[in-house]
Amino acid sequence: MTGFLDLYSEKDTFLHRLDPRVKLLAVALISVLAFILTELLYLVVLLCFILLLLVLARSSYGKAFFALKFVVRFMILITLLWPLFDRSGAPVLFSIGPLDITEPAVWRGATSAVRVGCFATLWYILMFTTSQRDLVRALVKLGLRFDYGLALAISFRFIPTFGLTIESIKDAQRARALELDKGSILRRSRNYVSILVPTIVYALRTADTLALTLQSRAYGAFSNRTYLREIRMRASDYVAMTVVVLILLLPALAKYIYGVQI
Amino acid sequence: MIPRPDADSEDRVIFLRDAKFTYESGVEALKGVTLVIDKGEYLAVVGGNGSGKTTLAKHLNGLLRPTGGQVLVMGVQASTRTVAELARVVGYVFQNPDHQLFCRTVHDEVSFGPANIGLDGPEVKRRADRAIAVMNLSDIRDRPPLSLTLGLRRRVSIASVIAMEPQVLVLDEPTTGLDAREADELMAIIRRLNDEGTTIVLITHEMKLVAEHANRVVVMMDGKVVLDSDTRGAFSDLGLLRRSKLLPPPVTQLAHRLSQIGVSKDILTPQELVFELTRGDDQ
Amino acid sequence: MVFRSEFVVLMPCSTAPQVRFNVYPCHVVSVGVAEDEQRDVVKEKPRILSGGDSKFVSPRTVALYGVLTALTAAITYMTVIPFPPTRGYFNLGEAMVFFSAFTFGWRAGAICGGVGSAAADLLAGFGMFAPTTLVAKGAEGLVAGTIGRMKGGKPWAYALGIICGGACMITTYFLSEWLLLDFGLGAAIAEIPTNIAQVTIGGAVGTLLSHYVKQSMPSLGR
Structure with a gap:
């Protein structure tokens, strides 16, 4: 960190x-x-x-x-x-x-x-x-399309979550005797694959659930949407x-x- | 009283003396824990969320280093060993199997640990095959682990740890998300491992598992060990369990309610209650 | 059938008998699964209905882009391998840019690579670089995704994609640092070796990741 x-x-x-x-x-x-x-x-x-x-x-x-x-x-x-x-x-x-x-x-x-x-x-x-929220709101107000704004908001929301996931996966692999800080920079990067693959799979599963959540909350149902908080x-x-x-x-x-x- | 580390005691696999741990954020997760784990024990560490049980477990294989006190593994200071070295002695199975799985086949996955600790090819294969057999995974050894059901993924992740043949196996909430049958199957396998001599440390807040399997219970609350006894003793004090945010299995609660008609309070399984009640009839 | 104001619990048949009597009065629906039916979790993707005639991109895409962007930022931020020159950090963020581009195409590569890396810059406090990063990594993802997936992703295509994408990234950073941010030629040149190392290793790891993940989740990659 x-x-x-x-x-x-x-x-x-x-x-x-x-x-x-x-x-x-x-x-x-x-x-x-x-x-x-x-x-x-x-x-x-x-x-x-x-x-x-x-x-x-x-x-x-x-x-x-x-x-x-x-x-x-x-x-x-x-x-x-x-x-x-x-x-x-x-x-x-x-x-x-x-x-x-x-x-x-x-x-x-x-x-x-x-x-x-x-x-x-x-x-x-x-x-x-x-705040990150305000930054996204400003960009949407400046003409960023709402759906891309939403993707941006989602990503800000998930950065800390994935950060914690990576930490936890790192621990899980170290418990299987993986040594991250040993060897050349190439060797270390190779070792990171065993951390990045579970992270990515976890993230893609999250994306699947998220897509369902967005739909069940009527994402995209109306094209002229309103906002609760306007700047x-x-x-x-x-x-x-x-x-x-x-x-x-x-x-x-x-x-x-x-x-x-x- | 604080027991002294005893170098010549071969039965003592893990020894924590007044271990303290404070996270960088300032949260004091362990406030002086003293704990001795002997070879072949089936120990359950229980406690509510945030009681420090996972923090404690992470000290056993060096993922966390105590900020005060000592942790000895097989009589050696854990802080002088890397996690990779400790992993040969203490296997740690994480709660979420998806945090460990990344290989193309179950067999590759199970071989990852043994290969990391520097064993040669035939030995890696022998250990992987054995672990796969122990966890009943032979039928699916060539399938990609990530496409399996949660119960099977959990078994693969346990196999991938026991393939390193550790003497101590730490399991963090192994039955979360499993249905009753999957959980029973898993616990039976773990029972068998224990019978073969592996020391089991089960971290859970599922008291039913504890009642049915463990032979010793350590109750944690607020970063401290508040109770360390055999399983039967642990269930005799419902007040303590409730303060530790734990719920005894229904049968034990029932036994406590029935104690006024002479049923003993340390009932752990339905069979025992039936025995107790029918014995009562005989008198 | 579900009635109004009913509390319905769905559970697998093996757990249903143990349902706790003291929760709420509820209607337990026990869902049976055939004895030894092996469920393939990954193949069973949630079915997303199309977004109708909405002018927005599908929820699936929003979720995917959001998550990939977050992942790129988190990995850039978390996998720092200390390395001295200018920006002061060597990281595996590059691998995520190439991964997104090779697995999900140029659009994902450009958006997730550009925005994710720029977000990491903002959060880590290198905000000054964010606009440059947005362009540099965005171009890298775009180029790598376009070239790398030619002919169905042959090894040479990946290699060419990494080289061209990396070249775009390195050139953008160099020009921006030299001419726009005015670091001077010295500092701008000092950055180039780190960037080359980062592209080489990031490209290799990214390709590997794409390969691994496509294999463990066969439904990906369209």
Whole structure:
């Protein structure tokens, strides 16, 4: 297990209350903004703003730490790897064998790292503040067909179940003297077949039962179906949407119309 | 009193001393369990859901490691051995046979365990054939196990464990989902294994099975052993069983109701009750 | 015949005599099964009536896609074999993409591979990769499913499917990481060896799984 099966936690902040469609839009637009910014300073400002949002999302320390650990590890990796493949510019800071590490390359690496930090953190905020249910509802509202939305909802519902099944099957096969963490990566993968086959068979049986359940609950009986919980845009959602659009629009105007270096 | 581990006692196959286990989520599943299992016993571990009986069983073959205390298997610290090594001594049959079955034929399935513990070809075949014979599966040895009925799948999964010829066989709720006849057949086979010398640890909350088969009962409640006695003794205290969320078989309940007319309370089977009542007539 | 407000219990004839008298007053219907009739559970698939003139896909398909997607995500998430570079994990999720594609066709491969892997990214906290993953693994499943099932699934078709599908996946990740996510050439290249290993092993295991599962559940695979 590498993390939390559900990053979402039930809280009452404006980020949690925001319409999920607005949040998806915000992730997309702010990502575009991070993409068009090229100056390190402005990117750092943007990252600070995003980190502020992360604080406002009031996620638990454990989860925030988990997210930051990943983001920071990633940023360091990019900063280190960048100059190795970008040897343009001067002055040369130092050389490792045939490799020249130049100052502009280091700056460009740092810029790129901060940008990636922005991307990664945005998604964490989305997942911290949006339940899987709301995510599916938003996608259906955005035009995903209901039946595919239902399949998506079913899959989110079953991910933890199958996770537990896999654990249990792993134990059952280990009790038959199967050794998973021994041998080459090829050997280990081969050993996983004895776990994956029962898992898949179990899952396909589940699918059979599920198909019957869907039918007995009148799935597809009426094509103009109604929903118990509808998501609706409220005034605050429109305000947030406007703010998000402006956040992208103003710097974009400054850059492409007025030629400001940002 | 906590018994001391006794290295020279050959009869002692499993010894738990004050074993504690806490899951990562913080749930304390075992709160200090001390238990000695001797060779050839037919032991039933009973308790309601969440009483810790499955957690206890998973310690016997190393699937879980105690977070406190000790587990000795054949006099050796279980924590120093891998699950694969312990699997030669302690076989564990999971509740859901579908969690184990994946091969193309019953024979392949039963050979999987013996092959894993590094036996050579003829020995694997010998053991697989024996296990198939013991579980009465000879007729279907070339059928795909996943297409069999639940009763047969359960038997295949037991065969696939006993093919490793373990000295101790742990069975987790072996009769769930079986009808009466399938269950009776299965329990008769397990009885036979026990007669041949295999130590049986039966995990269940089905008290009827316990009354008819086990010769020792360990009642678990809340991560602790609240009662460890022979089967007859276990059924004399209905209050304790009820607190452990267990229901004694109807015949025992009836005997308790009849105790005011002199019927003894430790009745386990209908035959015993009949005997008890007719004996009463003679007096 | 069942009457109004009746409590009916269906049980096999071998259990019926033991029905507990103290539950509820109920009408026990004992269902007999011929003495030594061997029931083949797998062949006896539940019969799903067609969805009528509904514009939705059949419930069978919804259930199958939902379950396969969940399975892909769960396996991606659970079978992590630690391996250092960029995304930091080698997993067998790839095997599920190929399994879905080879067993149920390109549509299942594309949807379950793409959505399932993207969902795993979201849940594990690699949300930044989710859009790329959706495209990369979706394309992989689509291509592998189309090529791998040509000529009724000959071994060379599987191999070609794995190679072409894997190539789509690796290229998509590389381009996206290099140009869109702007990791720089270095980090984007560092990912390629892991991905190649993942496709090779995932392809082999996926083919094996498809083979095994089709054999143990002969009714699958249409």
